[in-house]
Amino acid sequence: MELFERAIGDIRVYMEKRRGIASVQKAGGLFWPKSEGRNVVLAEDTAVELGNPRQESVSCLIWTQQAQNVTDGKMTLIGPDIRRSEGQSLPFGKVVLVGVSGFNEENAYERYKEMEAVRYSLDLKGYMIRAVSQYQREWSRISKDAVKDGFSFEMMAASLRREYLKKDYVHAVEFLFVTSSGEDVRELRDITKNVGRTINALDKMLKEIDPDCDECEYNDVCSEVGELKGMRRSRKEKNSNAHG
Amino acid sequence: MPMDKKTKTIALCGKGGVGKTSVAALMMKILARRKDLKILAIDADPAVGLCTALGVEVKKTVDDIRNDLIRSIQKGEHQDKAATLNMLDYELFDTLTERGNVCLLAIGRPESEGCFCKVNSLLKDIIQDLAKNFDVVLIDGEAGVEQINRRVMKTVDHLVVVSDTSAKGVNVAKTIKHLAEDNKAVNYQSMGMILNRVRDGSEVQNIQNNAPMDVLGWLMEDELIREFDFHGKSFVDFPDTAPACRTVEGILGALRL
Numbered sequence: 001m002e003l004f005e006r007a008i009g010d011i012r013v014y015m016e017k018r019r020g021i022a023s024v025q026k027a028g029g030l031f032w033p034k035s036e037g038r039n040v041v042l043a044e045d046t047a048v049e050l051g052n053p054r055q056e057s058v059s060c061l062i063w064t065q066q067a068q069n070v071t072d073g074k075m076t077l078i079g080p081d082i083r084r085s086e087g088q089s090l091p092f093g094k095v096v097l098v099g100v101s102g103f104n105e106e107n108a109y110e111r112y113k114e115m116e117a118v119r120y121s122l123d124l125k126g127y128m129i130r131a132v133s134q135y136q137r138e139w140s141r142i143s144k145d146a147v148k149d150g151f152s153f154e155m156m157a158a159s160l161r162r163e164y165l166k167k168d169y170v171h172a173v174e175f176l177f178v179t180s181s182g183e184d185v186r187e188l189r190d191i192t193k194n195v196g197r198t199i200n201a202l203d204k205m206l207k208e209i210d211p212d213c214d215e216c217e218y219n220d221v222c223s224e225v226g227e228l229k230g231m232r233r234s235r236k237e238k239n240s241n242a243h244g
Numbered sequence: 245m246p247m248d249k250k251t252k253t254i255a256l257c258g259k260g261g262v263g264k265t266s267v268a269a270l271m272m273k274i275l276a277r278r279k280d281l282k283i284l285a286i287d288a289d290p291a292v293g294l295c296t297a298l299g300v301e302v303k304k305t306v307d308d309i310r311n312d313l314i315r316s317i318q319k320g321e322h323q324d325k326a327a328t329l330n331m332l333d334y335e336l337f338d339t340l341t342e343r344g345n346v347c348l349l350a351i352g353r354p355e356s357e358g359c360f361c362k363v364n365s366l367l368k369d370i371i372q373d374l375a376k377n378f379d380v381v382l383i384d385g386e387a388g389v390e391q392i393n394r395r396v397m398k399t400v401d402h403l404v405v406v407s408d409t410s411a412k413g414v415n416v417a418k419t420i421k422h423l424a425e426d427n428k429a430v431n432y433q434s435m436g437m438i439l440n441r442v443r444d445g446s447e448v449q450n451i452q453n454n455a456p457m458d459v460l461g462w463l464m465e466d467e468l469i470r471e472f473d474f475h476g477k478s479f480v481d482f483p484d485t486a487p488a489c490r491t492v493e494g495i496l497g498a499l500r501l
Contacts (some may be wrong), residue, residue, distance in 0.1 A: 040378070113324075117326065130333060131330060134331055135334075139334065203324070
């Protein structure tokens with residue numbers, strides 16, 4: 001099932017419009033040690049802060065079963081890297097594009113939750129993350145020691161990619177990071193604003209036996225996303241057949 | 245001062261008006277000097293007295309987060325448990341006020357009526373998870389010990405009851421001991437008492453003879469503390485060499501902090 005065709009297309013256009021530094025990582029090439037059980041980086045130990053609640057921030061995970069839509073290991077950075085931003089609090093945009101297989105309406109939401117959990121369990125030394133999928137926001141801090149030891153977006157991407165690929169339905173992972181300006185992050189937020197709502201609509205449709213589409217807060221998303229529209233139709237048909 | 249990697253939690257409680265918050269603020273001042281330690285101060289007093297005593301203006305409290313969540317539940321908004329926990333964790337971190345190696349968290353006053361045990365329980369879990377990231381957690385509680393369990397955490401290392409030398413203060417200490425020991429209001433490893441506003445040694449001797457628990461130390465009636473309280477001065481600026489500071493330093497040493 002393809003839920004994010006439009007968002008993926010818009011993200012590609014967004015990336016083309018800006019001159020991002022793109023790199024393709026060598027599989028398994030970069031490693032970063034795990035933290036020693038404590039994952040709080042206080043402001044006084046912070047070298048770089050990303051997506052503070054007072055800054056623009058957007059973060060989302062998008063999946064596709066179209067293999068050609070994802071370049072595995074590719075990371076595009078629009079704006080300065082971590083080591084060039086010491087002492088700063090930057091706006092932050094992040095999109096994780098995941099190439100998957102075997103997704104259907106029954107398993108998609110559960111698998112999304114599994115993928116979503118990856119960033120919380122990453123537990124990298126000197127890297128603290130606080131994120132809210134409902135707000136599509138991600139706030140992180142990188143410690144002075146971590147920056148001194150060479151922590152970078154490439155390192156973050158490599159560590160995340162390794163964890164996503166442990167799931168047997170994930171075959172490719174691509175990243176976009178934006179640190180250039182609040183405006184750039186805001187634009188990315190506008191492009192991806194329906195990603196979270198699409199996922200919520202999917203979940204709601206699965207949970208509710210007989211959803212009232214006219215009253216539903218996600219009605220506009222279901223009408224726009226072809227897959228959800230089809231799913232809604234088939235659920236209604238199933239429902240009316242079951243009730244004779 | 246020996247210190248292992250395990251988080252040490254101290255909870256202060258005792259009758260209202262005995263000077264708990266001043267003692268807590270002095271403890272924070274002394275602990276903050278230890279730059280090798282990360283310290284979390286939890287102000288569980290609805291009047292956010294500890295924050296004020298440390299010169300911190302509170303912009304947001306845990307109860308603001310709690311009330312927002314309750315409102316969204318009441319509106320029937322979709323709540324996935326894992327996502328809710330992550331949201332609470334984010335909001336809680338945003339509620340912290342950071343001052344060097346010290347973070348302050350104000351619990352605030354619950355305003356919503358009705359039973360929201362699930363929400364309280366989620367918040368308590370998140371506070372406990374956050375606390376594990378610190379070397380020392382100091383909780384300035386309300387008068388009763390049961391609020392610490394209900395609103396902050398269920399287990400502490402040191403339960404410290406602050407009392408003045410009045411019979412009422414000591415009786416409250418007895419009640420707290422009963423609630424903690426017999427009613428299991430909070431789990432703790434050690435319990436002790438700090439006497440505040442002592443006029444002379446005979447008062448201490450008298451109370452020690454009948455004290456419901458070990459007396460960890462005592463602070464004499466102190467004009468400087470009164471002055472700081474009266475003028476609302478930050479205890480961060482309390483002189484290191486003042487007798488009260490040295491006494492509290494000794495008490496922290498006895499608690500192996």
